[in-house]
Amino acid sequence: MEELDPDNLGYIELEDLEALLLQSPSEAVARSTTTHSSKLSKALSMKLAPSKDTNPLRHYWQEFAYFLEENWKRIWVVTLWLSICVALFIWKFFQYRNRAVFHIMGYCVATAKGAAETLKFNMALVLLPVCRNTITWIRSKTKVGAVVPFNDNINFHKVIAAGVAVGVALHAGAHLTCDFPLLLHASDEKYEPMKNFFGATRPPNYWWFVKGTAGWTGIVMVVLMSIAFVLAQPWFRRNKLKDTNPLKKLTGFNAFWFTHHLFVIVYALLIVHGTSLYLTNEWYKKSTWMYIAYPVFLYSFERIVRLFRSHDAVKIQKVAVYPGNVLALYMSKPPGFRYRSGQYIFINCHAVSPYEWHPFSITSAPGDNYLSVHIRTRGDWTSRLRTVFSEACRPPAEGESGLLRADLSMGVTDSNAGFPKLLIDGPYGAPAQDYREYDVLLLIGLGIGATPLISIVKDVLNHIQCGGSVGGTEPEASGKAKKRPFMTKRAYFYWVTREEGSFEWFRGVMNEVAEKDKDGVIELHNHCSSVYQEGDARSALIVMLQELQHAKKGVDILSGTSVKTHFARPNWRSVFKRVAVNHENQRVGVFYCGEPFLVPQLRQLSADFTHKTNTKFEFHKENF
Numbered sequence: 168m169e170e171l172d173p174d175n176l177g178y179i180e181l182e183d184l185e186a187l188l189l190q191s192p193s194e195a196v197a198r199s200t201t202t203h204s205s206k207l208s209k210a211l212s213m214k215l216a217p218s219k220d221t222n223p224l225r226h227y228w229q230e231f232a233y234f235l236e237e238n239w240k241r242i243w244v245v246t247l248w249l250s251i252c253v254a255l256f257i258w259k260f261f262q263y264r265n266r267a268v269f270h271i272m273g274y275c276v277a278t279a280k281g282a283a284e285t286l287k288f289n290m291a292l293v294l295l296p297v298c299r300n301t302i303t304w305i306r307s308k309t310k311v312g313a314v315v316p317f318n319d320n321i322n323f324h325k326v327i328a329a330g331v332a333v334g335v336a337l338h339a340g341a342h343l344t345c346d347f348p349l350l351l352h353a354s355d356e357k358y359e360p361m362k363n364f365f366g367a368t369r370p371p372n373y374w375w376f377v378k379g380t381a382g383w384t385g386i387v388m389v390v391l392m393s394i395a396f397v398l399a400q401p402w403f404r405r406n407k408l409k410d411t412n413p414l415k416k417l418t419g420f421n422a423f424w425f426t427h428h429l430f431v432i433v434y435a436l437l438i439v440h441g442t443s444l445y446l447t448n449e450w451y452k453k454s455t456w457m458y459i460a461y462p463v464f465l466y467s468f469e470r471i472v473r474l475f476r477s478h479d480a481v482k483i484q485k486v487a488v489y490p491g492n493v494l495a496l497y498m499s500k501p502p503g504f505r506y507r508s509g510q511y512i513f514i515n516c517h518a519v520s521p522y523e524w525h526p527f528s529i530t531s532a533p534g535d536n537y538l539s540v541h542i543r544t545r546g547d548w549t550s551r552l553r554t555v556f557s558e559a560c561r562p563p564a565e566g567e568s569g570l571l572r573a574d575l576s577m578g579v580t581d582s583n584a585g586f587p588k589l590l591i592d593g594p595y596g597a598p599a600q601d602y603r604e605y606d607v608l609l610l611i612g613l614g615i616g617a618t619p620l621i622s623i624v625k626d627v628l629n630h631i632q633c634g635g636s637v638g639g640t641e642p643e644a645s646g647k648a649k650k651r652p653f654m655t656k657r658a659y660f661y662w663v664t665r666e667e668g669s670f671e672w673f674r675g676v677m678n679e680v681a682e683k684d685k686d687g688v689i690e691l692h693n694h695c696s697s698v699y700q701e702g703d704a705r706s707a708l709i710v711m712l713q714e715l716q717h718a719k720k721g722v723d724i725l726s727g728t729s730v731k732t733h734f735a736r737p738n739w740r741s742v743f744k745r746v747a748v749n750h751e752n753q754r755v756g757v758f759y760c761g762e763p764f765l766v767p768q769l770r771q772l773s774a775d776f777t778h779k780t781n782t783k784f785e786f787h788k789e790n791f
């Protein structure tokens with residue numbers, strides 16, 4: 168069944184529907200599933216002015232223009248990076264092309280040295296996109312985000328790592344398979360200029376090169392990097408192996424994480440490798456440390472900041488365990504802790520694992536005087552966290568939401584009532600944090616993916632309450648106004664979950680919106696996709712019961728709030744159509760968080776509606 172317009176249920180009077188339901192449920196179902204939603208869809212289509220342009224060339228050009236518009240930041244960054252790599256390679260390659268050693272080892276040595284130059288650069292650069300604090304600071308405090316795609320930092324990290332892999336293959340491959348054998352078998356005449364580097368007597372055998380400092384450090388680096396590279400692949404990191412596979416225990420996020428720390432040894436070896444070169448004697452030509460010094464220092468500083476910042480445990484103020492295996496933790500805000508909706512923090516719980524840090528989106532709003540996260544049980548760590556916190560909880564009192572809960576005196580007490588110690592680190596920037604730049608927000612969350620979006624909804628709500636006018640300047644928790652404008656004038660939130668129990672997670676927020684948002688700035692749509700299949704008569708019956716209850720008591724039977732629950736998935740095209748019709752000539756920020764399978768469809772709809780209407784949709788996504 169398609170989305171029903173909650174404002175327009177006039178196709179059958181509710182009293183008639185109730186009577187009909189008692190007499191003839193099947194007829195009631197038939198009448199309730201009239202072409203209401205397709206009528207709505209047609210009416211919207213008529214309001215839209217679709218492009219009449221059928222010229223295929225122009226169509227492809229439009230697609231291309233949209234592609235450029237969407238990707239220009241990525242394109243310039245990757246083009247610049249590639250150009251620097253190529254330039255470094257060529258520069259070093261031709262330097263060696265003109266040296267005596269070229270007459271023995273030829274293009275092999277020129278290739279090895281060209282590749283080594285890109286390796287120094289890439290081993291330095293690969294650290295920058297993972298300096299999370301620096302990136303969060305730059306994107307919050309400066310306008311650099313307008314030209315640099317910070318949301319792609321981890322993708323860029325992987326692209327550079329791929330550049331490292333190519334560099335290692337060329338460099339190590341050329342040295343091991345070509346340069347060393349050529350030098351061993353060179354004629355005495357050709358060897359003559361090499362005496363400066365290798366001494367009067369020529370190296371006796373291949374093993375001599377391998378056991379030399381440059382040789383063994385190089386080989387150890389390749390071995391360590393190979394382990395880290397393999398375990399960093401999404402397939403291993405996300406542990407997609409079958410349970411029966413003996414390798415299963417050796418992979419997963421922790422394996423990725425610990426083997427990634429082998430890079431500490433790799434960087435130490437790289438410095439040694441770069442100072443014990445066979446073909447360079449002058450110290451000032453040994454430039455490896457010059458490339459990597461600053462990024463290594465910056466990244467080390469980041470780690471030290473993380474260590475100190477997360478030193479003190481937060482106070483737990485409230486814990487609730489919800490259906491759908493979700494644990495909600497409400498904690499005190501550490502002094503000076505400022506964040507934006509959409510950002511996330513890392514959490515560490517000693518009682519679960521002293522070394523593991525897991526990221527979670529913040530679900531409270533910047534104006535709230537507490538910090539909250541909603542954690543869905545996925546694997547070992549989240550399951551154990553749920554267990555240790557559940558054990559300290561009591562069953563909920565009547566009317567309270569949450570299966571088990573503990574409400575402490577909201578920060579007044581120093582005692583943590585026997586709760587395990589919790590450390591946090593953050594906040595860190597995420598794609599959803601840029602929502603304030605848009606006139607209109609279309610927020611789409613799948614399951615637990617609603618978490619960063621809930622914080623946005625709360626922030627818009629707090630803004631309505633504090634400032635009164637949406638679209639004014641941004642009020643701070645303290646009440647002072649900052650200069651940065653708050654552009655958002657309207658927000659649509661679509662939340663799709665499988666189990667109806669999930670609506671418990673954010674029941675409080677839903678009620679608050681319904682109660683406080685008098686001007687209807689925020690429009691909430693809950694979609695429950697598991698009750699019955701689309702078109703199933705039973706689902707139509709539930710819709711009817713729900714309408715009756717909603718009309719009589721103002722409360723939805725599933726969400727337990729005044730927000731209506733829809734059945735089955737939303738019709739995304741209709742959703743975009745409605746937003747386009749309601750917001751001509753405006754910029755709509757589409758923020759999606761959830762499983763990746765919906766990304767192509769939403770991206771395509773954003774592109775289509777940007778082409779065909781004068782509303783501009785900008786798509787952002789986050790998956791976890």
Ligand SMILES: Cc1cc2nc3c(=O)[nH]c(=O)nc-3n(C[C@H](O)[C@H](O)[C@H](O)COP(=O)(O)OP(=O)(O)OC[C@H]3O[C@@H](n4cnc5c(N)ncnc54)[C@H](O)[C@@H]3O)c2cc1C
Nearest residue numbers: 405420524525526527528542543545546547548549618791
């Ligand atoms: C930016 C971000 C925000 C997130 N926000 C939320 C949220 O609000 N609510 C929520 O329930 N979940 C959120 N997650 C997902 C959450 O971090 C994982 O579900 C959790 O770490 C799983 O740990 P596990 O050991 O229980 O599960 P596992 O079975 O070990 O892992 C399940 C999945 O989580 C990933 N994962 C495991 N450990 C980590 C880690 N330390 N860091 C990053 N990824 C890891 C794995 O690669 C795997 O894909 C978020 C993830 C990210 C990256």
Ligand code: HEM
Nearest residue numbers: 290293294297321324325328329331395396399400427430
């Ligand atoms: C030269 C090789 C590499 C180096 C030096 C390197 C280094 C790092 C460092 C220092 C971090 C930051 C950890 C932190 O502080 O949180 C990191 C994170 C990460 N790296 Fe690498 N890496 C390399 C190769 C790779 C490769 C090949 C992949 C995957 C294909 C990869 C995937 C990742 C991912 C996904 C993260 C982010 C983890 C998270 O925050 O969830 N890296 N890397």
